Amino acid sequence: MSLFTLLRRNLLRHKLRNALTALAVAVALFLFCFLYSVITTLKSAVTSSSADRVVVQSAVSLFMDLPKTYTAKLADVEGVESVARWNWFGGVYRDPSNFFAQFAVDPEIFLAQFKECVITPEERAAWLADRRGCLIGRALARKFGWKIGDTIPLIGTIYTRPEGAAWEFTVRGIYSSSKTNLDESTLWFQYEFLDESIVNGGVQGPKGVGVFYVKTKPGTSLAEITQRIDARFEGDEQRTLTQTEAAFQAGFITMLGSVPAFLSGIGGAVLFAILFSVVNTMMITSRERTKELGVLQALGFRRAIGARLLLFESMLLCGLGGLAGLALGASTEGTFREMFGTQIPGYTVEPLTLVIGVAIALAVGAAGGLFPALQARGLRVADALRAEA
Amino acid sequence: MALKLLPLAYPLRSLRVRWTSSAYSAIGIALSVAVFSAILSLRAGFQEAFSETGREDVAIYLRPGATSEGESGIRKEQIELLKKGRPEIATDADGVPLAAGESYLALNLARLDGGTTNVPIRGIEPMSLKVHGADLRVVEGRPISFGADEVMVGRPLANRIRDCRLGDTLQINYGKFRVVGIFDHGGAYTSEIWVDADRLAGAVKREVRQRVMAQMKPGVSIETVAQELEGDKQTPMKVLGERAYFASQTGALGSTLLVxxxxxxxxxxxxxxxxxxxxxxxxxxxxxxEVGILLSLGFGRLAIFLSFLLESALIGLAGAAVGLLLVVPLNGIETGTTNFQTFTEATFAFRITPGLLLDATIFAVVLGLIGGAAPAWKAARMLPTQALRRQ
Amino acid sequence: MSSSSQDRRGRISIAGVRKSYTRGTEEVTVLSGVDLEIEAGRVVALMGPSGSGKSTLLNLIGGLDVADEGRITVDDTVITALRADELAAWRSRHVGFVFQSFNLIPVLTAQENVELPLLLQPLSKAQRKEQARYALEIVGLADRAGHRPGQLSGGQEQRVAIARAIASDPTLILADEPTGDLDRTNADAVLQMLRRLADELGKTVLMVTHDNAASAFAHQTVHLDKGALAGVAHA
Incomplete structure (x- = not known):
């Protein structure tokens, strides 16, 4: 028998009430875990970006293509090691709701620049050998059940074939990604195939290049080379905007506008609401315990003990609830990754998120218990003993 | 036997006696209501700006397969063929077709609060202004003159995007365009910058246009026109009403916000x-x-159940009131996010509609009722002797 | 747990004690200068009408409340000069309380309730258990050690409360209406037990009571009226 016995028994005394409170905390922390992970996942594309790649786009618009002649001109810029052409394809698989990203790229250069795109040598050889072949991400393959050798029909929205016929790509490889800047939900196919279709195949669509991915030579300053590239094209047909890969990725996040702030605001409101719920429960608890706290003091326990018991009880309650919510948040990582595979590719619950979550749960518990605890401290023993149970 | 109900004052007084506890749960509900209605008011504003705008008698012609203007591309000669050859297009007093070939591009521009975003720019023709008619209001400055490097800017953009105030100069590739007007338009067009389509084509060296917009003759069915042009040999087009077009552009974000x-x-x-x-x-x-005493006085279980249920419904109602008070100031605040359907920044305002107020209130009262049901049931099931004996 | 008559401790000396409360806006004087000497090892009944200040006096002696003026000395300790935490520590060594409504902790068993004050003593777990067991034996409830308060009768609950009060071997037992919630038979048993605590274990027992029968078990009866001493009767 110790004071912990008392604490434990008290927690179990009102099973329903305490379970409801813990459940409320669990729900809140589950929500926190999800919202926070969405934000960290979005940001991880920036933080894990490569330090030797820059992206060249039109200064006017991301959706304005650059002339094909820029490919050779870029290769001549000092410090450039390789240049890959990238075109956003924007095809629809059966229904627009099946959205996923597709790019036409120079396959060999792309694979050389993106070591994080992991495929077997056989897959690599098969893709390079097939002009109509494509490479798809592991998550994408899982979502639609595609296997090597399958044909994927896509209706072009930007590049349309005569009579609205579908493009057909044969799966030659399924890649996995070794870094979070490359998601596993993209389809890659050969730029030459797209270009040839526009030139000879009656396909309509922009004839230029969407963006160029440029790998720099070792030791090249990224700040200098981005300026050098933009200066090279000043006065040419199209002005360019060259950014590091990290800045390019970050641009997509700022495009979300106030969404991340909005998510944080919601998260804050949720935690605030739960705080009230916990304070409420602890106030009810403390009111019931008033007499008990008086008895403890009459027995010679120090005044602070009662307050500490309340505080500790509240933290224990919230800590347990929080752990349950975070455990659920961590265990549903895979489910959410599948569910939002294309919207939030690579959804990941980071360990730090869980640590912050536990800290928040305990802080809510401490804050929730503090007010009643202070109230208990201010109570005169003689009054406490007279209180109604 | 008539149901003997407890007076309304009873739950009210009980709430007052336990006011701190009642207030805490009301605040919990209030915050839920606030978040719930904030998101829905964002959606209401978004819908107001897009799907609920656009005219039924204006048709949009896109390249087949394109789901938005950004994806579309129509050659100039096709545009001329359409304008002259389509019988459904209305004409003005001089017999000129009320149709315009417009270009559309998402400009990479700097936001005033940092970062860049994609702002749609629309290349228009003189006929565009005629078709829009009174829907378009130039609130500051004047409309652009065709043939000059001038733009007019949607009202919300002036405060969000750099170089978009009256008198500023906006650089597009090598073209320097002066902002000569600020305009307002009922719907999605307020998020755009308008420019002479030919001047824009010259600046970005791209002749291709993205759509034809045309006023229909009275009684024309756009659906029939769409079927007719779908498989056309010379000018295959995807045709839809302006209203339907806007609705198709908000689908994703609107439903995402709802979910x-x-x-x-x-x-x-x-x-x-x-x-x-x-x-x-x-x-x-x-x-x-107290319950024991009420039971022994002859009040029925139903009366006690209802009284406790009413008490918790009142907590929900108070929560709704506070929650809505928190949210109402949001009404009219403008914000922007990227509409991933078009990949451009959409500016729109939070809108608190009467329907939303009602939904939020129902939501709160239902929360209170569900929350109170089990405890009220517990109270109603007590045996009078037990209740009286317990200390 | 015994003391010989020579070194009997538990002598209480009260001098010029005043106490008043503010109720709402008006100030109510509860004790208006009380002087009283209580010898060690005696059972003393404090009697008087409601509002006479007898419970307040008991709380002041037990250090649950603080006097506005005056001095209370228990043996060599001037308790009116102690700070709150010092008072708590002093209480844990020297005072055992018994209340009208028993005030047992409902979630703890009889044994655990009795052990509770022993947590404050420098005892091992086994010693605590044994001492609590012994206290329960004294009140004749060793066989109910594992029961929770809800499973005991009122009389039994009060006897557990007495066991809790004596568990740490205090010098003073302070009882506030200990028989108020009990029937005659149980009340008499409790009074008998309190008398034994003084006679056999040398405790000083001070009880506030309305129960006229209680004075029969007391060595001394002190009457209070309107906050002042109204008379002292020796049995």
Whole structure:
């Protein structure tokens, strides 16, 4: 028998009430875990970006293509090691709701620049050998059940074939990604195939290049080379905007506008609401315990003990609830990754998120218990003993 | 036997006696209501700006397969063929078709609060202004003159995007365009910059246009036109009404916001409901004797059940009032996010509609009722002797 | 747990004690200068009408409340000069309380309730258990050690409360209406037990009571009226 016995028994005394409170905390922390992970996942594309790649786009618009002649001109810029052409394809698989990203790229250069795109040598050889072949991400393959050798029909929205016929790509490889800047939900196919279709195949669509991915030579300053590239094209047909890969990725996040702030605001409101719920429960608890706290003091326990018991009880309650919510948040990582595979590719619950979550749960518990605890401290023993149970 | 109900004052007084506890659960519900309605008001504003705008008698012609203007591309000769050859297009007093070939591009521009975003620019023809008619209001400055490097800018953009104030100069590739007007338009067009289509084509060296917009003759069915042009040999086109076009551009974000609102509001609601249950449980617990006395006085179980239920519904109602007070100031605040359907920044305002107020109030009262049901049931099931004996 | 008559401790000396409360806006004087000497090892009944200040006096002696003026000395300790935490520590060594409504902790068993004050003593777990057991034996409830308060009768609950009060071997037992919630038979048993605590274990027992029968078990009866001493009767 110790004071912990008392604490434990008290927690179990009102099973329903305490379970409801813990459940409320669990729900809140589950929500926190999800919202926070969405934000960290979005940001991880920036933080894990490569330090030797820059992206060249039109200064006017991301959706304005650059002339094909820029490919050779870029290769001549000092410090450039390789240049890959990238075109956003924007095809629809059966229904627009099946959205996923597709790019036409120079396959060999792309694979050389993106070591994080992991495929077997056989897959690599098969893709390079097939002009109509494509490479798809592991998550994408899982979502639609595609296997090597399958044909994927896509209706072009930007590049349309005569009579609205579908493009057909044969799966030659399924890649996995070794870094979070490359998601596993993209389809890659050969730029030459797209270009040839526009030139000879009656396909309509922009004839230029969407963006160029440029790998720099070792030791090249990224700040200098981005300026050098933009200066090279000043006065040419199209002005360019060259950014590091990290800045390019970050641009997509700022495009979300106030969404991340909005998510944080919601998260804050949720935690605030739960705080009230916990304070409420602890106030009810403390009111019931008033007499008990008086008895403890009459027995010679120090005044602070009662307050500490309340505080500790509240933290224990919230800590347990929080752990349950975070455990659920961590265990549903895979489910959410599948569910939002294309919207939030690579959804990941980071360990730090869980640590912050536990800290928040305990802080809510401490804050929730503090007010009643202070109230208990201010109570005169003689009054406490007279209180109604 | 007539149902003997407890006076309304009874639950009211009980709320007052336990006011701190009642207030805490009301605040929990209030915050859920606030989040729930904030997200839904964002959606209402978004819908107001897009799907509920656009005219039924204006048709949009896109390249087949394109789901938005950004993806479309129509050659100039096709545009001329359409304008001259289509019987459904209305004409003005001089017999000129009321149709315009417009270009559309998402400009990479700097936001005033940092970062860059994609702002749609629309290359227009003189006929565009004629078709829009009174829907377009130039609120500052004047409309652009065709043949000059001038732009006019949608009203909300002036405060969000750099170089978009009256008198500023906006650089597009090598073209320097002066901002000569600020315009307002009922719907999605207010998020755009308008420019002479030919001047824009010259600046970005791209002749291709993105759409034809045309006023229909009275009685024309756009659906029939769409079927007719779908498989046309010379000018195959995807045709839809302007209203339908806008609705198709908001689908994703609108439904995402709805799902987000329901999901997060729902999860928060559950948590708040648990709080209300706790308050009511404590309320019932501390009134055991009271219930015993009421029972022994001859009040029925139903009367007691209803009285406790009413008490928790009142907590929900108070939560709704506070929650809506928190959200109402959002009404009219403009914000922007990227509409991933078009990949351009959409500016729109939070809109608190009467329907939303009603939904939020129902949401809160339902939370209170569900939260109070179990405790009220517990109170109603007490045996009078037990209730009286318990201390 | 015994003391010989020579080194009997538990002598209480009260001098010029005043106490008043503010109720709402008006100030109510509860004790208006009380002087009283209580010898060690005696059972003393404090009697008087409601509002006479007898419970307040008991709380002041037990250090649950603080006097506005005056001095209370228990043996060599001037308790009116102690700070709150010092008072708590002093209480844990020297005072055992018994209340009208028993005030047992409902979630703890009889044994655990009795052990509770022993947590404050420098005892091992086994010693605590044994001492609590012994206290329960004294009140004749060793066989109910594992029961929770809810499973005991009122009389039994009060006897557990007495066991809790004596568990740490205090010098003073302070009882506030210990028989108020009990029927005659149980009340007499409790009074008998309190008398034994003084006679056999040398405790000083001070009880506030309305029960006229209680004075029969007391060595001394002190009457209070309107906050002042109204008379002292020796048995």
């Amino acid at each position: 987000l609102g329901l999901l997060i509001g729902g999860i928060m609601g559950i948590a708040a409901m648990l709080g209300a249950t706790n308050t009511m449980l404590a309320s019932v617990g501390s009134r055991t004797r």
